[in-house]
Amino acid sequence: MAIERRSGADTRREILDAAVEVMAQRGVAGLNLSEVARLVGVRQPSLYKHFASLHAVYDEVFREGAERQLEAVTRAVRGSTPGLPALEAALEAIGRLAMANPVVAQLLSWRPVPDFTPSAEAFRPSVEMVAIVRATLRDAVAAGELDAAANSEEGLALVSIVVSGVLTQQLANEPDAGYEDGRFSSLMPRAVAMFVSYFAPKPQE
Numbered sequence: 001m002a003i004e005r006r007s008g009a010d011t012r013r014e015i016l017d018a019a020v021e022v023m024a025q026r027g028v029a030g031l032n033l034s035e036v037a038r039l040v041g042v043r044q045p046s047l048y049k050h051f052a053s054l055h056a057v058y059d060e061v062f063r064e065g066a067e068r069q070l071e072a073v074t075r076a077v078r079g080s081t082p083g084l085p086a087l088e089a090a091l092e093a094i095g096r097l098a099m100a101n102p103v104v105a106q107l108l109s110w111r112p113v114p115d116f117t118p119s120a121e122a123f124r125p126s127v128e129m130v131a132i133v134r135a136t137l138r139d140a141v142a143a144g145e146l147d148a149a150a151n152s153e154e155g156l157a158l159v160s161i162v163v164s165g166v167l168t169q170q171l172a173n174e175p176d177a178g179y180e181d182g183r184f185s186s187l188m189p190r191a192v193a194m195f196v197s198y199f200a201p202k203p204q205e
Contacts, residue, residue: 012050014040016064019057023103028112031058055116058107063122065104070125072097073132083143087136088192091163095188096179098167105171109164133159150199158198162191 018039023031033054037044051057076093080086098105106112108126134156140146149155170177170184179185 011040011042012060015047015050015057016061019061020103023061023107028103028106028110029114031113033057058113058116059119059122061104062107062118063125065101065108066118066122066125066129068101068104069094069097069108070129070132073129077132077136082139083136084140084145084196087133087140087159088189090133090136091159091192092179092188094163095167095185099170099175099177099179099182099185102171102175105167109167130156144201146196146199147201155199158195162195163188166191 015036018036019031021039022035026032026035031054033047034044036057037047040047051060072093073090076089077086080089098109134151137146137155137159138151141148141151146155166184166188170182173184174182177183177185
């Protein structure tokens with residue numbers, strides 16, 4: 001009887017999927033490689049052929065999550081009119097992806113593992129995503145939809161606060177709800193409207 005052998009790529013995929021499963025059960029900071037090995041069906045030392053350490057697993061989960069977030073935001077912006085419509089679409093894409101992948105969302109946004117810092121390579125997609133969001137603010141200012149102050153570090157920080165605040169409340173209180181009917185996620189458009197109102201263009205003197 002032929003024995004089915006898993007490729008290295010397949011095993012890495014299984015390890016990462018198992019890691020997310022363990023984090024969902026035990027909390028993001030509760031990840032341990034012995035449990036991952038048990039789920040994958042290998043001895044723990046075999047995991048080190050694919051990942052050098054526990055933090056290397058966290059790093060790859062972070063990188064993949066950041067890549068998916070970047071892809072979702074890029075698609076949303078490309079499919080929208082530049083300016084406020086693109087900004088709103090980008091923030092909605094972030095929210096929907098976070099609620100569909102709450103474990104990864106925690107790792108990306110909450111830093112729940114005290115001694116883990118993502119590598120520069122893992123963090124790169126997040127930097128690119130922030131640049132895209134910043135561009136939507138710049139376009140909204142150019143279109144006269146927002147005051148020039150919105151295209152600033154303060155404006156960018158407030159956008160982040162709006163999104164993370166809504167999603168943190170949603171994932172902490174109703175992690176299994178849908179985006180449209182979640183107690184907090186359903187308020188995302190109103191939260192964004194508050195941001196827009198704060199940065200409304202000032203009347204010309």
